[in-house]
Amino acid sequence: MRLSFLEPLYAESGPFASVYLDTSRDVEQPDRAVALRWRRLRADLTRQGADRALLGVLEAAVGADAEVPGVHGQAIFAANGSLVMDGELPRPPAHDSARYSTLPDAMPLVTQHLPEIPYLAVVVHYRGLPTAETHGWVWVEAESGTWPASAVTPGERLHLKVAVATWHHSAVRLGPRLEAWARRTHADAVVVGGDEWAGNVLVRRLPHALREKVVRVGGPTPTDTGRALLEPQLGSVFRGRMAEHDLDLVNIFIGRRALGGPTTEGLEATVAALQRGQVAALLLNHPPASSLRLWTGPRPTQLALAEEELVSFGVRAPHEEPADEALVRALVGTAAELVVVPEEELGLDEGVGALLRYADHGTPA
Known part of the structure; x- marks a missing residue:
């Protein structure tokens, strides 16, 4: 899956407000239902530190998909007092959510596009x-x-x-x-x-x-x-099918792995490859657990399992962020693809692996 549609999101600096809400039109008084959902999310963002100007930008975008009939949702991202991205979701989110954070919470949007x-x-x-x-x-x-x-x-x-x-x-x-x-x-x-x-x-x-x-x-x-x-x-x-393009990448990974070609498996080795901009396609058996965290710096390739590692690379005051947010930013920033492949189709060490652009066993500078 190519993630170029997210490039406008990462062209902005944070912090970001990321909002996911059910905007379905299959209920009585849908506008009122959406307004009530947004009111709860607005209060949540206020508690997290979002300012009034940012909340106003988000509020103007909420429900802008009213012409879309039936069951669906909306994903809205704003930063620095401006709307960054607003898109319809083919399914309502599992639960309405609002996050104000250094990085945008983009993985739920990505997973709604799968299998693309x-x-x-x-x-x-x-x-x-x-x-x-x-x-x-x-x-x-x-x-x-x-x-x-x-x-x-x-x-x-x-x-x-x-x-x-x-x-x-x-x-x-x-x-x-x-x-x-x-x-x-x-x-x-x-x-x-x-x-x-x-x-x-x-x-x-x-x-x-x-x-x-x-x-x-x-x-x-x-x-x-x-x-x-x-x-x-x-x-x-x-349903249950993968895109042919993604299947091609999986087959390339299997072939390279069998021959000892340029691939990685496991979180540590894959993060190291992302640091070098070496990853052509990240393979996941499933999106990372919400409890998994990575340390990040201001650039997409600045991510690590330990704070000390980023500090040793000269990153000042790293932030600990959800792993999925750090991984999506790294993929977009290095023009790498994402493939979510069922474990029964391809089991990966720790559920993660990568196709590499080149073989290099060095360490990031």
Whole structure:
């Protein structure tokens, strides 16, 4: 998983206010419910030392996703009296939270983006009989996205209306267009729903490489909900699955480890590699426990298991921070990727490892 979407967050200096709250619209008086949730979080931030100006910035952003229907959440980050990042969450947070700290609390946002699978969704509807003589229409809706974040932030959408009598020929012309779209968005899958006959016509006429990516789904296929196209079906298709790009990184790690190539395992060795900017991709079996702490300095590569280590590198007054906050900042600051891989797929020493950019057994300067 590439974390470049977090770069604006780390372009700012702290301290940061990080807010996660449920902003779902599936309840009675949703605006009132959101206001009550925010009131509790505002009081919590006040106790932690956030000033009135920062609270005002956050309050102006709370509920700004009111046009998103259904169940969802919001992540808001502010620093130095300014809004830094505001985004929708495809699921409400497990619990509302607000943290005022040196580093932004970004890991919950990252985990809401996992497994970050790019896809193309296609819905085909028609009215009439599947014969050339029928005077009817075929409607095609197609949308690109990255699951699960696209549930509330869907991508580009195509709308097409075709006469039933010309659907066979139109499907032939549509195939290369969809293939180019899938290639441009690096889609792992093409999820096709809607009418069986009209969908079969399209699938049989797709270019071979794209046809191999097709997953057919059933069930209701509304196209005007304001949410991702085929959202209910996407969950069943992608749940428990890893993105192909991440699987490639896992396989590279396994191959390198077997040959003694440039990899690390265990927290101490991986932190040392992050200090050197040596990590191309950090692999985790699960996000770090909330109790795990690391010592940090002002730069992304300044992190260590012990305060004395950072002091020996010339860092003045290191801060002890949650490990996940320090790790995410280090990954973003060194343009490294993150892969969360189930333990049954790849067991890692202490649940952590890394693919390295180069082999170097030296120590950080």
